[in-house]
Amino acid sequence: MTPLRVPRTRPSLRRRLLVFLLIPMIALLVLDALVSYGVALTYSNRVHDRDLSDDALTLAKMLSNDKLGSELTAQARFLLEYDPDGRSYFTVSSSKHGLLAGNGQLPQPAHVPPLGAAPALYDVQLARHTLRTASVHIAARRDPADSLIVTVAETLRDRHEQAREILLLAILMQTLLIVCVLSLVWFGVSRGLRVLDPLTARLAARSHELTPIDGADVPxxxxxxxxxxxxxxxxxxxxxxxxxxxxxxxxxxxxxxxxxxxxxxxxxxxxxxxxxxxxxxxxxxxxxxxxxxxxxxxxxxxRAQAAPLETGGSRLLDLAQLIPEAVAQRVHEAIRAGVDLGYEGSGRALHILGEAASVQDLLDNLIDNAVRYAGRGSVITVRLQALDDGRASLSVEDNGPGVPPDLLPRLSERFFRAAGNSEEGSGLGLAIVQRIAERHHADVLYRNGTEAGLCVEIRFPHAGSAAPQRA
Structure with a gap:
């Protein structure tokens, strides 16, 4: 039993754009939440530090107005010990009498702040909890030789709660902003894609036309x-x-x-x-x-009228090796036709970029044309030489009747045959040569030979130093 194939959902440009925007926005939201929490916590710490310093100064001022001995007054103790949340700690110590009061075992500051200086802020550990502490150093009113160190501390819970409240408000606002942005993007993309409607309609209205579709209305x-x-x-x-x-x-x-x-x-x-x-x-x-x-x-x-050769599809060919081998394959046929077929070359390597099969077809058509129209008893010479500009020259010359000079430019036309020629032929041989040469970016020259025959010369461009692959 053939299993049912679940159809794949076609990709959606709108959905892809939203996904591409949503993922970075979520990442930015997370990063912004971390930054916002850090900023909120820093702000909360500053506010609480300022309040903590004010509390320390207030208590110190109140204590400096009391005539303290070795103990605190009942009013001062009540004010210091009163904390509705139970999150505050304090100690009051005298340089002469030691600890006077306190609701926690707060450690003494490592460095006693200077007398009359601003409160010193630092963190301490108490029962595995971190406390923020403010200490102030004041002079005792009753005994000028004595001084008091007032220390006020609080837990960090209020600071973190305030930072979380700020963070929640920021995340809520930013989430609403992201939703609004994505909605606007969805609407904008939907509206923007409508510019493709004229192009779609133009394509849908066509039947068998292959004219260009690019126009001024295409984005x-x-x-x-x-x-x-x-x-x-x-x-x-x-x-x-x-x-x-x-x-x-x-x-x-x-x-x-x-x-x-x-x-x-x-x-x-x-x-x-x-x-x-x-x-x-x-x-x-x-x-x-x-x-x-x-x-x-x-x-x-x-085949010869196909598109020009691409660089990736061509090969480095050595005509000095390819052409003699191709000529040798036609010798027996030339002997049967009563034609003297020969080859002349320097033996030096001549490289071009091309297709070996196409070059073989080109040479075969040149030899066929010469054998057919030069006639029995004629001499056909295939020459291969290097020109002064580095190009490779391949020519096929015969000593047949030749072609009138005014008809030479027409030899590459399809089905063209010179008047008065009784030989049967399709009139396509030289047209094929012309097309193969054009595919190889070569030039074709037609001229009368040295012995009144026809000479067809193909000048291939220099292969240069680029050699993608040796054939």
Whole structure:
């Protein structure tokens, strides 16, 4: 039993933007809470320290007005010991009589503050609790030689409670602010994405058009996408045009051999004599070979008309090794055709960036064109040499009848054949050469040879020092 596949939720731009904003905002909220708590605690400590210092000064002033001996008066003891929360501690000690009063075992300050100076603030530990303490040193009224140290202390609970109250208020306000910001972002993104509606409507209204979609109403942030789509449309237009051209070329070139095949088949059927059938079969064989060659040439032309080679798809080729091997493969065919096929080269390495198969097709079409139109008894020379500017030059020259100078520029046209030429051909060989050369960013030169024949020269650009991969 096939398990049910749960459909995946499509990604949402709005949701992604909210998530991308929410996570940093939560992190900022946590960081801000820590900072706010630290600031609130610092503020609370300052307020409580000031109050604690005021309490110490107030008690010291009250005690300085009493005529203290070795004990506190009942009124002073009541005021010092009164604490409704039970969080305050105090001690009053005399330099002569020692501890006079206190509600806790507060340790004496490590450094006695100067007489009459401002209260000294410090932290002490009492029963595993931290206390904030203020001490003030005053002179005794009854005995000028005596002095009193008044120490007032309190726990830190009130300070932390006040800091937490401030923190809760800050978090509440900041959370409301974040919710409002995210709501505004959601609304703004929803409204902002509406600028894509004209583009969506324009695309939806199309049927089979591949024209560019980029326009003045496309936002700048969407332009990379629209330009990519336009580039894709451009490639599709090129492929469709190439497809239509191939169909038109095939219909144009295969019409004649297919019509001839039909006529010779009808002829053999109408006249079954052996000599008539044999003659018809001879013509059918020749027309079949012509149709096969035309089909292969059309496919080669279609491949050659593809997009230019990319740097990543090309290889470093050594023409000094590739071309002689390719020429050697055609020698036996040239001998059967009665043609003297030769090669001339310096033997020095000549590197280009390209496809070995495409270069092979280029050379084969040049040799085929020379063999077909130069005729039996002709001499064909393939030359490979380095030019002064570093480019590699590949040329194929024959001593055939040649081409009139005014027709040389038209040799790269599809299906073009010079007038008066009785040789059968598709007229695609040099067109294929031209397209392959363009893919390799090479130049094609047509000129009459030194012996009245035709010379076709291909000048490949210098490979330079970049060599992505050796073939």
């Amino acid at each position: 700048q942030e969407i332009q990379p996408l629209t330009r990519t789509i336009d580039a894709l449309f451009g490639r599709l237009r090129g492929m469709l045009a190439l497809h239509d051209r191939f169909i038109a070329d095939a219909a144009h070139q295969l019409r004649t051999p297919l019509t001839g095949l039909s006529l010779h088949v009808d002829r053999a059927l109408a006249d079954p004599r052996p000599e008539t059938v044999a003659d018809a079969l001879t013509h059918i064989q020749r027309l079949s070979q012509r149709a096969a060659r035309t089909s292969s040439q059309l496919l080669a032309l279609t």
